[in-house]
Amino acid sequence: MSNENLVVGSKVKDFIKEEELRTDGDLMEALSAKVAEMLKCAMKRCKENGRSTVRPCDL
Secondary structure: OOOOOOOOHHHHHHHHHOOOOOOOOOHHHHHHHHHHHHHHHHHHHHHHOOOOOOOHHHO
């Protein structure tokens, strides 16, 4: 799962384009890596709290 894309590129690009900005070609990969990092931390916190459901508060 290391190189799996976790973000919808077209949605991110549209979001950025709304501010009349452009996206770099490497942005999706970097953003996906950041999301994966956040989710790993959230999953760890969830387990430490004895739950099996990751919640917004875990972020």
